[in-house]
Amino acid sequence: xxxGRILDEKFASLYRAGKIHGGVFIGRGxxxxxxxxxxxxxxxxxxxxxxRDQAGRLAFGESAVDAARTYLGSVLGPMRGRDGNVHRGRPxxxxxxxxxxxxxxxxxVNGMLxxxxxxxxxxxxxxxxxxEGGTSTGAFHEGLNQAAVEKLPLVLIVANNQYAYxxxxxxxxxxxxxxxxAAGYGVEGHSLDGTDLTACLETVGEAVANARAGRGPQxxxxxxxxxxxxxEHDDAGYVDLKLKQSTMGRDCLKVAEEYLLQQNWVERETLxxxxxxxxxxxxxxxxxxxxxxxxxPYKENWCALASRHLVEGHGADTPEPEDT
Amino acid sequence: MSITYLEAIRLAQQRALxxxxxxxxxxQDVGAFGGxxxxxxxxxxxxxxxxxxxxISEDAIVGAAIGAxxxxxxxxxxxxxxxxxxxxxxxxxxHAAAFHWRTQVPCPITIRLPSGGTSGSxxxxxxxxxxxxxxxxGLIVMTPATVEDAYSMLLEAVAIDDPVIFCxxxxxxxxxxxxxxxxxxxxxxxxxxxxxxxxxxIVAYSAMVHEALxxxxxxxxxxxxxxxxxxxxxxxxxxxxxxxxVARTGRLLCVGEAFPWGGVTAEVIARVASxxxxxxxxxxxxxxxxxTPVPYHPNLWTVHRPTARSIAVAARKLLRQ
Numbered sequence: 001x002x003x004g005r006i007l008d009e010k011f012a013s014l015y016r017a018g019k020i021h022g023g024v025f026i027g028r029g030x031x032x033x034x035x036x037x038x039x040x041x042x043x044x045x046x047x048x049x050x051x052r053d054q055a056g057r058l059a060f061g062e063s064a065v066d067a068a069r070t071y072l073g074s075v076l077g078p079m080r081g082r083d084g085n086v087h088r089g090r091p092x093x094x095x096x097x098x099x100x101x102x103x104x105x106x107x108x109v110n111g112m113l114x115x116x117x118x119x120x121x122x123x124x125x126x127x128x129x130x131x132e133g134g135t136s137t138g139a140f141h142e143g144l145n146q147a148a149v150e151k152l153p154l155v156l157i158v159a160n161n162q163y164a165y166x167x168x169x170x171x172x173x174x175x176x177x178x179x180x181x182a183a184g185y186g187v188e189g190h191s192l193d194g195t196d197l198t199a200c201l202e203t204v205g206e207a208v209a210n211a212r213a214g215r216g217p218q219x220x221x222x223x224x225x226x227x228x229x230x231x232e233h234d235d236a237g238y239v240d241l242k243l244k245q246s247t248m249g250r251d252c253l254k255v256a257e258e259y260l261l262q263q264n265w266v267e268r269e270t271l272x273x274x275x276x277x278x279x280x281x282x283x284x285x286x287x288x289x290x291x292x293x294x295x296x297p298y299k300e301n302w303c304a305l306a307s308r309h310l311v312e313g314h315g316a317d318t319p320e321p322e323d324t
Numbered sequence: 325m326s327i328t329y330l331e332a333i334r335l336a337q338q339r340a341l342x343x344x345x346x347x348x349x350x351x352q353d354v355g356a357f358g359g360x361x362x363x364x365x366x367x368x369x370x371x372x373x374x375x376x377x378x379x380i381s382e383d384a385i386v387g388a389a390i391g392a393x394x395x396x397x398x399x400x401x402x403x404x405x406x407x408x409x410x411x412x413x414x415x416x417x418x419h420a421a422a423f424h425w426r427t428q429v430p431c432p433i434t435i436r437l438p439s440g441g442t443s444g445s446x447x448x449x450x451x452x453x454x455x456x457x458x459x460x461x462g463l464i465v466m467t468p469a470t471v472e473d474a475y476s477m478l479l480e481a482v483a484i485d486d487p488v489i490f491c492x493x494x495x496x497x498x499x500x501x502x503x504x505x506x507x508x509x510x511x512x513x514x515x516x517x518x519x520x521x522x523x524x525x526i527v528a529y530s531a532m533v534h535e536a537l538x539x540x541x542x543x544x545x546x547x548x549x550x551x552x553x554x555x556x557x558x559x560x561x562x563x564x565x566x567x568x569x570v571a572r573t574g575r576l577l578c579v580g581e582a583f584p585w586g587g588v589t590a591e592v593i594a595r596v597a598s599x600x601x602x603x604x605x606x607x608x609x610x611x612x613x614x615x616t617p618v619p620y621h622p623n624l625w626t627v628h629r630p631t632a633r634s635i636a637v638a639a640r641k642l643l644r645q
Contacts (some may be wrong), residue, residue, distance in 0.1 A: 007375065021394050079427070082425060083426045087426070089544075091429045092429060097427060099418050099419050099422075100418075101414050101419075104418070104419060105387075106387070107384035107385075107386075107387025107388045107390075107391065107415070108387045108388070108390050108394070108419070109391060110384070110387070110388045111387060111388035111390055111392040111393070111394075111395070111399075112391035112392065112394060113391070114391070114392055115396065116394030116395065118374075118392075118397060120347065127499055139383050139384070139414070140383035142379075142383050142387075143384050143387065145381065145384070146378070146379055146381055146384040146388060230542075243393065271594020304425045304461035304462040305424065305462060305464070305486045306430040306431075306432075306485035306486050307464070307484050307485050309513070310464055310484070310486070310513050312559065312561065
């Protein structure tokens, strides 16, 4: 959670310094929920994270270096400069690289779970995350319905972070609570306070355990507020001040730290040590990725097919730069 | 024994299921019912648990196929009608097509699109989508015109490590018959000279090959020899065979059943014009369906898409140039 926060902050500062192409998308305010997902999954499970899941990705096993490599376009990263920022994963390790089309990862996780069923693999769970905006898409409805019909061990986590980019929840859906949708598909629903790490670990953990035990798809809806813009290019000036001041606007990291202190599980100095250690780890990861080569367009294999013999030569050639 | 184009598609799926435990079939009504066109008839009974009915959800059907393919399975999915694949368009072009490029992990899916027009089917059950999918890098687009190709290319599609859009033509389902299935087949990516000639080349694919062959017969009686090239797959597109044919004949007419704007015929003509302009004795021509949605009434439909009659008119006009 702390490492995710600091890694995100580093990416944001690199973006402001003009050292990252495209955009930076961080998870400030959603780390408790995200980390609970990554923490509840095991090796062999499937995880398809969304935009704000840096903390969950790390908890599921992603290295900080891989994250930095993708943002910085290192050819040694899992996407090798072909895709960037949050669009990264290692599919063979059950860790999927998202596409930008919201809801699209749900049926893909379903398909992976179906394949496991074909192979006779049991006891695995597939989890994917979404914002409340994504629940308005056809893919959400088709995907959740599909998982329900097939009784797949899918855990669908919805971070109701109050804004889909700038669109408030009131313009996104008209039902009383998104968790009511679970009943509509015949799946179990869970709602929780996404600013509270303990609640996140408990509820997400329960949903994952239910799915693992064969109780079919689980829908988890967390209430929280996104404590950042949609991306680092967005100042989030549209966020309602009252929401910021409400309990929903609490910083989940601070809430978690306060809880640890109240329980006398740590000293305040320990928190400082943790933060320094995480910062050092992040600096090392970024420095490593920065030293690595970026893609060379003239050495790139411009080939979209795995079946090389079926690649068309037509239009694929990139002229070499002329000698001057 | 006489095998229809539809039966060849069913037999190819049966063979794929029998040969490879990674293969499964997923789509609407493909299970016990045997498919809207009966292309999966009896397969659910023969291969229990491997031919699965899906809820109406083209987006989720393609998405699930992608997930299964990532896990090493070889899904065949049926879109029931090519027209409905638009609902799964996002997963096809943004996810399946881009997956190997992004991750280096293969995404072997066969997406069966019952394509093209049949009388009375109207705007939503008659479309030809091959040009749309051929536009996207990472997809292979097959358009078999014969019973033999329907069988061998579908088996090849399942074996290929990439997503394949398999455009099988509904009009050909019962109209074509063959005595036996091929044991050896011409590979995807090679066009076939369906008929040799010296006076003009007609490039066609899918059902239009047969309309073009009828025109070649008709004009042969008048002493004109038309060469008919069957593209077989529109991506990859066998430019070399097309170019060699045009080098022999000097004239090119390209025929497709899809809408005209930016289609396969436009691509063929662009390639010949840019790479083989000096081979041409007359401007290359194309003939497509009209630029309107596909009409319902047979009177309208038979004129909307190219037929032997309209191809013959276009061919005669080109021969005079």
